[in-house]
Amino acid sequence: MQESAHMAHEVAVQSVSYLRWIPLLPLLGAAINGVGGAWIQKKFGKTVVGSIACAMPLLGFVLSLRAFFQLLGLDPAQRILLDTVFPWIYVGNLAVDVAFQVDPLSSVMILIITGVGGLIHVYSTAYMHDEPAYWRYFAYLNLFTFAMLTLVLGDNLLLMFVGWEGVGLCSYALIGFWYSEWANASAGSKAFIVNRVGDFGFMCATFLLFWSLADAGHPTLVFREITQFAPLLENQVFWGVGTVTLITLLMFVGATGKSAQIPLYVWLPDAMAGPTPVSALIHAATMVTAGVYMIARLNILFDMAPTTGTVIATVGAATAFFAATIGTTQFDIKKVLAYSTVSQLGFMFIAMGVGAYATGVFHLMTHAFFKACLFLGSGSVIHAMHHEQDMRKMGGLKKWMPYTYATYLLSTLAIAGIPPFSGFFSKDEILWKAFSGGHQVVWFVAVCAAAMTAFYMFRSVYMTFEGESRADEHTRHHLHESPMAMVVPLVILAALATFSGFLNVPHALFGAARFDAWLAPVLQHGGHAAHHDVEVIEYILMIFSVAVAAGGIWVARAMYQTKTLKPDWLVDAFGGKLYRTVYNKYYVDEAYDATVIRGTMGLASISSWFDSWIVDGIVNGSAWVVRMISQAHGLIDHYIVDGAVNGVATITSFVGGRVRRLQTGNINAYLFVVVLAVVGVMMARIW
């Protein structure tokens, strides 16, 4: 009976059985290092631990390539590979399998996760070399890879949610990796709690989607079937709002948590407390893009809800802008990159909001390359500077670290949107899609954000690598280029950051938009992906955005290299208030502290007051009544009963003295007695 529901997938899929190993290998690595890592590290050394951990994502990368080429050999409409591992939840009309699915969209994601992830594993072997809990680090890292792969490979919303929660958990564990310092542990908790707020939205959306599909007669959580049956929800209304609009808005709440958008972005800058390769892998290349992936995966629903699209584009533009302004004022090199990540994620959400899903995913990919490279570059700098992260104490590092400098510079050019680097193609396409979709305000805000991006990224280049060294004598003496295991991933990522843009040269530049075409079977429902005529205005906007980026770079150069412009006039503008507000991140953390956290604390103290006055009052009052009655009793007792009782009391006291030894106060002992009693009763029943 239940098997028939299981077989009812109508889309033609090709069954394969190797896909499961893509997520399972990292899980195996996590199990080996998590359970036996301490022993392996002591017995065979860190190299073995590191090799096991690196082998898993790299093998996964090979399998991902295999899946990619198999997809390539199929007809575009048939490009779905499915690996059903086992039936998972079959209750009532809910039927969910543990099944992994590769289609063009997830093939891009798994190549990024295993490819970039594998490079970051290799990098970590050198970066974390002095860490005593080496094995624990790699166990978490592998577990994260497993969770992220489950998120993108799951063929249904529930399995995706397992990955969604799994990456949150690993992110928490890795942010707080050096948990003995209070700030790190609390940054981990903050990330976890803020993410939970978003996850609540995700869960509500899942429930609502399942219910409304069940109402329409097709209860399912499998993506292929959601795509098939979503049009049935067209006219459904829930609490006076279109059901699809409500579902997608709730989904977007989930995405704002995971992908650090306003209002839930606050955890990402604090997440920099974790080791730098973790920031590169989780908080730049993979996990934070989960929200973007989820929207692309459910694009059919988002296409049916134009209101949600407007909300997403607006929130994305606002996030891109505000995060960029904060980025211009930070001095911690990792904080600059963190705000830049928030800002770039905002760009991806602009693309998602205006229905340019393929463009958003393309920016996701190029961003994964250049931002991972930037983070690893900053890690290389921090490694050389003995864990100094303040850019005011750096400067002139290009003399000591030529490879780090070159790769960092290439990636900075990519993120600034200078042609022909990858960021130019992806970011410019987003700007164009926003403009041509009729969102001129969003476009304008995004261009401003792009200009600031160019400015603060080159500011970081100039402050870190150019000019005179501001490091102290001791640090300068020890400056060195990082080892090969760190340089090689940097070089590969920089090459990808430089050239990956050519995968998707737009028609306006006489390209074939291959990346868009590759994703078209998954995202074909979006009308916006259709060909548009090349217009003159597209060229004008393109030149304009490059000019704006160049302007940002020029200002950064004037302020921090040639010193012809003084940053002070900006700092002092509006009596310094504006600068202080931005430098303090618009006091958002303080605002949350004053409202949400104080609110919770306030509720707790009200409850506490209620408990100690009202509840305790009732309890004490009834106790007082009882005492009064007892005193009355006592009088009778004392004179009449006592004599008779004293004899009994002596006996009782004697027995009590013996029995009270049972009252050890030890839970284990009590439980042991409970167990003995249960066994005794069972024995009695059996006989």
Place this chain on the structure above:
Amino acid sequence: MMEIGLNHFLAVSVLVFLAGFFCVLTRRNAIGILMGVELILNSANINYVAFARYSSTQYDGQIFAVFVIMLAAAEAAIGLAIVLGIYQTFHTIDVDATDSLRL
């Protein structure tokens, strides 16, 4: 491959129960004991769901399991709050050291 039936689920349930039970009996750390209790609750859940799957067409077993999960969550929240309270009073969560209820 061997067909998986009711007895396999019951065997898993017994193993989980024994693991939880052993944990509760031997741990001296209060959080460890709480984790053992969770295991015991989950072994009961496995039983509920397995019996529901193999012996009736109704969902009562699953519904019970959902209730147990919910109760377990509430229990964990309260249990952890108590552990925190114990830690603040005794500066340890070793249950052997917190026996001041004894006479």
